[in-house]
Structures are given as C-alpha cells and as structure tokens.
Amino acid sequence: MLVLSLLPALVCAQLAHSVRLELTTNQNIEESFDVTPLARQGVLVTVRRGDYYDTTPARFQFSKYDTDLKPLWTTEYKQDPRFEPTLSYHNDHYLYWLFREKESAAIQVSRLSLDDGLIEHFQGELISQMDMQHFKVLGNTAYVGGYYRNRPVVMTFSFFDRTNRVLPGLYTNHLEINSLEIDETRQEVHVLVHSLRRNCQFSIRSYSYEGKPLRTVTFDGSKYSLISGKLVPAGDNEMLLVGNYSTDCTPYSQGIYVTRIRPGEPGRPDAVTVHTNDIRYIEFSQLQNFFNYLKPKRQERLLARVLKKKEEGKDVKFRYRLLVHDLIPTKDGLTLLAEVYYPQYRGTSLPYSGGMMRSTDRYFEGYRYTHAFLCGFDKQGKLLWDNCLAIQNLNSPELTEMVQVSQQGDLMVLAYPQDGEIHTEVIQGSKVLKPRENYTLKTNSDNEKVLYSTHENLAAWYDHYFLACGFQKIGEKGYSGSPREVFYINKLNYSLTDLQNGPATDATPAKKRTAPNGASGRQSSRKTSGSEQ
Template sequence: MIRILYLSCLLLSTTLHSVRAQLAQSLRIEIPSNPDEAESFDVTPLNEKGVLMSIRTGGFYETTPVTFNFQKYDINLKLLWKTTFKQDTKYKPIETYNNDQYAYHLFREYDTDQFQFLRLHLDDGVVETFEGRLIDQFDVHQFKVMGSQAYIGGYHHGRPVVMTFSFFDQSTKVLPGMYVNHMEISSLEVDDVRKEVNVLVHSLKRHCKFSIRTYNYDSKLLRTLDFDGAEKALISGKLLPVNEHESLLVGNYSTDCTPYSQGVYVTRIRHSDSGNVSGSAATDAPTTEIQYIEFSQLQNFFNYLKPNRQQKLLARAKKKKDEGKDYKFRYRLLVHDLQPTADGLTLVAEVYFPQYRGSALGYGGYLRGADRYEGYRYTHAFICGFDKQGKLLWDNCFPIKELLSTDLTEMVQVSQQGDRMILAYPNDGEITTEVIQGNKVLKETEKFKLQTNAENEKVTFSAQDNLMAWYGQHFLACGFQKISPSKHISTQREVFYLNKLTYSEENQPTKSTSAKTKKSDGSDR
C-alpha cells in the first residue's frame, strides 16, 4: 500500500520523565488514519486563538476527488468549527501561507498558467477562492500575502520572477528588475508595517553580488541595496526591522562564491524615504560596516565535536591564519527566520550535508547518483544573540545526533522561556532537548519519548513526529503512530495524534515561534 503524508507542524515535547522533567503531557486527541489512502495533515498553531488542522484526502490518482477538511480547536483542543472544501481534481497544491486572520493555499493546474488561491477565514471557517493566470512553466518557491495581494516567487526558464496577484480584481503584475540570468532568490519578505516587499537575491556570477530590492504595495521599485562579493560573498540574508527607519540584515557568507559558509555577518540598514516620486529607485546604504564573524570566532560553534577533534580543527585554522592564509570552512547552513528579543534578535541556523548510501562523504563530497542519495544529514545547530545595534552578545551550540531527513527542513525548534531557551528536535519518536541561557548550557541534552495517555497501550511505530511552541508555556506535538495494547500487538491501530504539552519548570512565559516542515513517506505499509 502506497502512502503519501505531508505535515506542517510543531516543536517541543513530551511526558513527565522525572520529578525535574520539563515537559508534561496534558491533552491529546487522535484522528484515525487510513493507510490505504493518500492523506495530508497540516497543523498550524494560532497562539491563544487555538490551533488549525487541515486534513486533505484523495487525489492520489487523477480521477480521485480531493477533499479538504479544515478544523479549528481552542487551547483545550475542543472543536470550534469544521469546514469541508472539495477541490477540482485539475488543481494540485503548491504552497501555503498563514497570518493572523487567514490561512492561504496556492494551487495550480498542471502544465498551464492557471492558478487558484484559497483563503480560509480563521474566525469562522469561511472559504473563498480566487482564480487567475500567472505565467506558464513557473517553478514556484515562495508564497507570501500582504493585505489583499499575494506575492509568488520562483523561476521561469531558469530566471527569477516575482509576481503579484490581487484578490480584489484578480489582476497580476511582475515586479520589475528581476528577470535576469545567473541570479537566485534568497528570500521573499513582506513588511506589513511599512507596506513593503523585500526581495533578497544573489548573483551566481563572479563576485556573487547580493542585493535587497524593496517594492511598495503598487509593485514599484523603491530602493535597492547592493553588496559586492569580491572578497566576501553574502550567501543568504534575513531582515528584521528594529525601528521605523532601520533594520538589521543577518545571514551567512563565503569567501569563494560557493554555497559553503565561512561564518555569519550582520549590518544595520537605514531605509531611505519610501515616498520617492522622482521616478527612479532610491538607494539604501548600511549605517555601519558589515561585521563578519568567522565560525572560529564563535566560542561554542564547534562544541558538537569531541574535544580532541575540536582542538585539532581550531589548531589548523590558527596555523593558516598565522601564515597569512584563510582556513576554508565547508559548512552548509539552513538559516531560520530571525526572532526578535527584548535585547535585539536571535539567529538560529542548522548545519547539514547531503548524504549518499554507502558513503561517509561529508561537507565537500562529490559522490553522484540518484540511486545513492539518502537525504540531508544534520550535525548541529548554532544560536547567536545580537543587540539592536548588531553587536554579537553570545553564541551557543546544540549537537544533533543521527538525524537524516529526505527534505531540507527546519528540524531544530527554539522556545523562549524568559531568559532561557529550550532547544529541541524530533527523531524516531523521541524529542531531544537542551536548555541554554546565553552562552551557558543549563541542562545537557535529554531525550523524551512520546506516549499515549493509556498505560496499557504501546506505541509500536512512530513517523513524522513534529513539535512547536504554541502559547505561554504550552506546546503542540503531532505525527503518526501505530498503537496496540501491550499484550496484543496484532490489534494495533494507526492514528494522527495531536498532543498539548506543558513546560512546567519555573512556569516562565513562552514566546511563540512558528515553523513549517514538509515530509513525505512513500513506504509500503
């Protein structure tokens, strides 16, 4: 039996493990899962407003009807409303996006320029659909919404394109200045306060120029900011407004115009007047020089390694520097969205490398062959705290053990508990956690196993376990389990579970974060 499962879920996790355990399971609901059907479960936390669950069934074959069941629960996991939407089989799901008021789904008709946008009202479950034409052969990678306008980023014949779609009159526009060769979209960010859209792009040509292009709500190019990559090439970037006129730009950089990171960077940007009416775009400029922070300058970046190996690596790097040469680190980073704090911001990034079957090749491996590819192997995450001026305050490290994912997704999740942070990632039915406070580790890594509420039941199989900070000191965990009475293994049932978990130690308030993951399971069951 072929099974396809997609999840968009959450972090942090499980039952009371000892008197001083951090997490306790308080509520749980189970939804029977049919292994004979193509199923999709999408869970979105809504802070104190509850949680949204989207269940998609059907559509595995061209003639199989597709049904979406949207269900909203309150903070006690009591059902508030339920809405069913039957989708035309010609449309296939592409991307989703959520804000405080709506949940959006983007669909397209296969191999055409026909797209459909679904808007779900979170207060009452009312569904609206909007149809329009974008461009044919559009490989969509980004989808955001601001006001009554959607922004869709991707590639057309290998060139980057960002289009807008109006829910008001179904009109479309193409953001100017994007359709060029040898350029990639690093990120697409909407600024609801300033009513602006920032498209961060980097060139794949020599010197690897990195640019921020800012557009207003009418798709007019307002400002551009270019960074020359002759010596240090910015690979990625994330923007975080710190006041009405300034933002912090944070990301990772390389020294040889490759995807391999040498460290992280930060700079402050003062925005020019967005009311420019001269007909040409204004140019932003950094208010401070870019601060480049090499990995060897971070106090705890290499703590995922054993002490002897860590010392040897740092010694090699120091020797190169003493000789006047650069030591080339070869790390691939998955950089999370920046999280604002009272002091400034927190940067979280995960280090990974592609893994191939029968190979121990790491960061710079060149083994080829799709039949040998296994997925992405994660080694560790590092966390940095910056103040509002862009000064590095502290850094820390979270080792990741034996975690392999077929998709490159954010596995490590962070929950702010006062001046502490709870770091966690799921793997094979268990959640590994660590508690830090700045550059200190308050509690070393611990593992917590997800369980059912009944003592006489046993979890025999667990897949796609996910968790995420919800609100206050509460969390959500979700995934798939096969469950049976401990003495009768053959009578097992399969469910999609949703658990409410509570962080009990010191009862400090939690600042909610959000993360999306997508997984697929095509195994025979």
C-alpha cells in the same frame, strides 16, 4: 566541573505531557496532514484525502482546535479538479492555499478565515506559466515568486479585480531568488536575490504594496558573497539583515554576518551599494561555542590547530551548509538560529576485472544534521553571545527546520524530535542551564505502547508549550494483534519557573561544559498509500 548536589532547582524543570489528540488514518486512500500552530488562537489541522488510484479531486478538511486540543469548528472544501495545490501561507487571520492549473497560467487562491472557517476563492491568471517556489500575501494581494525560462520572476495577483503585474527589475539571467518577505507595518515587499555570476552580488529589491519599485540595496560580493539573508525591523526607519556568507561564491558558509540597513526616503529606486566595511563578518572560529558539538578531545585538537595557524598568520576557514531559520526577536535585539547539515548519498558498486570495485551510481538518501548554533545580537547588530546544540544521528528525507526554540524571558528551551522522542536542552545566552534530556512521547493509555513513529515534527507553540505531531503505530502491551495507526498531536509543557534563579554553567571552554558527546512556522506531516509523495 558541575556537581549535581548544587543543582536542586534544575532537576524539577523538564518536558511534560499535557494533552494528546489522535486522528484515525485510512490505509486505503492517500492522505496528508498539515498542522499549523496559531499561538494562543489554538491550532489548525488540514487533512487532504483522495483515492491514490483515482483521478477524482481531493477533499480538504480544515479543523480548528483550542489550546486544550478541543474542537472549535470543522469545514470542508472539495478541490476543483482543474487545479492542484502548490503552496500555502498563513498570517494571524487567514490561511491561504495557492492552486495552479496544469499546463496553464490559471491560478486560484483559497482564503480560509481562522476565526470561523469561512472559505473564499479567487481565480485568475498570471501573465505566464512559471515554476512557483515562493508565496506570500499582503492585504488583498498575493505575491508569487519563481522562475520562467530559468529567469526569476515575482508576480502580484489582486483579490479585488483579479489583475496581475510583474515586479520590475528581476527578470534577469544568472539571478536567483533567495527569499520573499513582506513588511506589514510599512506595507512593503522585499525580494532578496543573489547573482550566480562571479562576485555573487546580493541585493534587496523593495516594492510598494502596489508593486512599484522603492529602493534597491546591493551588497558587493567581490570579497565576501552573501548566501542568505533574513530581515527584521530595528527601528522606525532601520532594519537588520542577518545571514551566512562565503568567500568563494559557493553555498558553503564560512561564517555569519550582520548589517544595519537605512532605507532612506521611499520612492527612490536608485541602487545603493553596501561595502564590506559596513558589514560585520563573524567566522565560525570566532564563535566561542560553535564546536561544542564535538567530543571534548576532538574539539581540543581542532581549536589547537586553529590557534597554531593563526599564530603563523594563516587564515582558518571552515565550510558548512546552513539552514538559517527566521530571526527570533528578543527584548535586547534578536537571535539567529541555524542548523548545520550535509546531504547524504549511497553509492552502488560493481566488480570489474582485477577483482576491484568501481562505483556506478549515487543515490540521494536525505540530509544529516550535525548541530545547531544560536547567536544573540543587540539592536545595533553587535554580537552578544553564542551557543551550540549537538544533534546526534538525525536524518531527514527533506531539508526542514528540526530544532525549535521556546523563549521564556532570557531563557531558551531548545528541542527537536527523533525516533519517538523529544531531545531538549536549556540555555541562557552562552550558558547551559540544563544539558540534554530525552523525553518519550506518551499515548492516552498506560496499557499502550508506540511500536513505530514516522514523519515526526515539532513546533514551539506559545508560552512554554510545544506541539509534537506525526504518525504512529500503537499496540496494546502484551497483545499480539494488529496495531492501529494514528496521526497524533501531543501538547507538551516545559516550564522554566524553577530555573529562573538557578545556577548555570558557561558553555566554554569545552572542559567546563556539561554537554552531550557526539556530533515553519508551519509544520507538516504526510502519509501516502502506494508511493511516497
């Protein structure tokens, strides 16, 4: 049992307000705001404006701010009326926007320099009109992934000569693109795909910068089917692949997996099959802290039931939907962060004879998050620790990454936004250094209060700083006049200096853990007048 008198060092560290930027919104036009954290380079704010009832092209305004949220430069771009914005991507030097022409294969890629705001445009055509879902840029080539006639396709588009080509080996029935990843060090492109047929094979198709096939690594899905995968370099000629898996070829996960990939010599596209013996599978019940989001008594009953079934020689399988984040590199290896969620529906019922009710329609309401869990691996893929963060009553209309991680040495601050507050927890591996705390976002004046918050987002920025953004209605205390609406960006500070040598509690077992009860990259916030985008 944790005694507060033993924790004087833990009380000092908490989330603190640093700087706030407010941008006035216009109720009469359609607006959207996108915030792109640029680490120590600052932050980029993209504002798109256009009259909701007009067909005139929208205007893009790009503004870069330093780490104190002071303006550095602003540039504007009037959108070509033929094109509509589709996808975006950014690296350390540029922000890219992919535009497409309706009912056409014509595209435009706009490249914004993050140093000085210079904008360049590259227009061309893809080989065919397609449903675009993935967009990455490597060097001076854009890679666009999606579907054409229900088959997956990835196309390249060169900024130099406006030429394009289709990456071979992907245009196949019953195949789905899981992700499109680029390796700037090796100058390679990896397309992760899985089959929708029986056995659900998962494969990594690797290509050169020019789009030539290098290798294919296939994972046998007869016993375990991989649902998703994230790649991270693990050496000069090795990569770690980490993700979630199922045993019945469904999107419901039974656990996580990790495996090492040795690509071998480039230029040999022969398929290499990785068998289940070469992969480490970890069921959710094998994680020490996965169920810590439950109330203690409920957790005890669940774990007792698991133990009883295992003693009887029966398999215990849990099925969850996971949103797996990009892998977090650490000095020891990497950290996997995933959020557990489920879609919510509301049904309508109508009476019929006999006084009974029958359900007629189901309406999708959004996504409910229950908890997030983290797993630390070494560079060989061995599981070192796991931990859990309870998420209470958090709903989102879009499936987006809510939990953010600020890594400070071997300590981590976990945080997520909800109803105008930021919820935090501090961990060190499997230990909880500081249980849940709630922080209310502050305005620029003590005489003001936040009346309403919406489209809340949070991003781990750099060092021990976070960025919180969204829309708020703000009114003066004791004044009944009309509130003002702003798009806000709050710089928040969570320094763990006082926690580095402080005591900690092990997250397991449930009785010994002080935890709350209860159940990219690029951040964006949107506001529209008229109807919701």
